[in-house]
Amino acid sequence: MDGDLSKVAVKMIRFMNHYARDISEKHRIIKYFADDQYTPPVYRTSTGAMQPLPDSVQAFDRQPALAVQAAQQQRDKLGTSSWLTVMYDYYPVGYANTLGYAHPNSGDTMTTVMIGGLRTVLNGDFEIFAGDLVQFYW
Amino acid sequence: MSVVFLISVCRWKRLTGLRSRRSFEKNDFQPDGRRKPYTNIWLDGGAIGNVDPSFTVAPGGAGQAGQAGWDLPLDARIRQANYDLQYGQRAEKQKIVARIKPYFRDDENPRMYDWIRVFGVAISSARPSEMCDIKISRQSM
Numbered sequence: 001m002d003g004d005l006s007k008v009a010v011k012m013i014r015f016m017n018h019y020a021r022d023i024s025e026k027h028r029i030i031k032y033f034a035d036d037q038y039t040p041p042v043y044r045t046s047t048g049a050m051q052p053l054p055d056s057v058q059a060f061d062r063q064p065a066l067a068v069q070a071a072q073q074q075r076d077k078l079g080t081s082s083w084l085t086v087m088y089d090y091y092p093v094g095y096a097n098t099l100g101y102a103h104p105n106s107g108d109t110m111t112t113v114m115i116g117g118l119r120t121v122l123n124g125d126f127e128i129f130a131g132d133l134v135q136f137y138w
Numbered sequence: 139m140s141v142v143f144l145i146s147v148c149r150w151k152r153l154t155g156l157r158s159r160r161s162f163e164k165n166d167f168q169p170d171g172r173r174k175p176y177t178n179i180w181l182d183g184g185a186i187g188n189v190d191p192s193f194t195v196a197p198g199g200a201g202q203a204g205q206a207g208w209d210l211p212l213d214a215r216i217r218q219a220n221y222d223l224q225y226g227q228r229a230e231k232q233k234i235v236a237r238i239k240p241y242f243r244d245d246e247n248p249r250m251y252d253w254i255r256v257f258g259v260a261i262s263s264a265r266p267s268e269m270c271d272i273k274i275s276r277q278s279m
Contacts, residue, residue, distance in 0.1 A: 010162050013163075014162065014163055014191050017166070017191075017251040017252065018174075018249065019179060020251055021176075021248055022248075022250060023250070025180075028180075028184065028186070029186070038188070039186060039187065039188045040187075041188045041189045041190070042187035043177045043179050043189055044181060044187075045178075050181060050182075057189060058189070059190045059191065060188055092236065092255055093257060093276045094274050094276060095274070114274060115274060115276055115277065116277060117273070118271065119271075119272060119274060120270065121238060121269070121272060122237065122238075122268075122269060123264040123267060123269070124238050124239045124266065124267070125237075125239070125266050125267070126170070126171035126240060127171070127264070127265055128171075128240045128260050128264050129240070129260065129263045130260055130261055130262055131259065131260065131261075132241065132260045133240065133241040133259060133260075134238045134239070134241065134256065134260050135239060135253075135255040135256045136236040136237070136255045136257065137161065137163050137167075137237065137238075137239050138162055138163045138234060138236055
């Protein structure tokens with residue numbers, strides 16, 4: 001999560017978490033990632049008209065395609081399709097109590113995860129009050 | 139005396155600077171924890187507008203719009219820098235760890251991936267980057 005390449009993966013997570021409002025929109029976004037075609041930043045106004053935006057607010061940068069592909073497709077890439085195979089549908093359930101890692105021989109992971117009970121943890125960037133529902137965020 | 143002052147300034151900048159930021163999703167939310175207003179990116183023919191999630195449409199139109207970032211108060215940045223020391227990360231490298239935030243329901247534009255990430259209830263209040271008591275109860279919300 002600290003290189004230039006992984007910035008695309010970070011943007012994919014942000015894009016999905018913000019714009020997916022139901023399962024169908026989730027699948028449309030996955031198709032958008034798989035198609036991997038650059039589109040300019042555009043949104044729809046309340047009256048239904050499409051409004052273009054400056055490049056500074058685009059979610060994904062323009063990744064120039066190879067010369068052969070550019071001749072065939074005439075479009076730039078998003079750089080998202082190569083990350084799709086490692087983007088998991090995750091369901092966080094709790095906190096890990098022990099260290100867990102893939103064993104070098106078998107790949108098995110042994111760890112203990114706390115999925116119920118009381119625990120004191122570090123709060124994130126937002127003020128929290130007693131009784132609030134708590135979610136994970138990146 | 140001046141050398142000590144210079145060292146103190148450098149340490150202060152390191153503690154309160156931008157280096158301690160680790161959550162890449164922070165600016166997609168408002169400072170109170172709610173998601174930024176939804177932007178309709180669904181266009182004709184299945185196309186999707188390539189719009190950054192932290193972007194907000196100003197009432198006057200796109201000409202006044204921008205990516206408004208926000209920063210934590212100084213005390214929260216000092217606490218965050220203090221807790222970041224335990225990770226032992228290399229300089230200029232990010233180690234991203236999932237952290238908690240309050241969940242705010244939005245009936246008009248429900249965010250699916252916010253709802254499925256809810257896993258517990260806070261049983262004490264906490265400022266940003268402060269220890270907080272939570273009750274983990276994913277199985278029986």
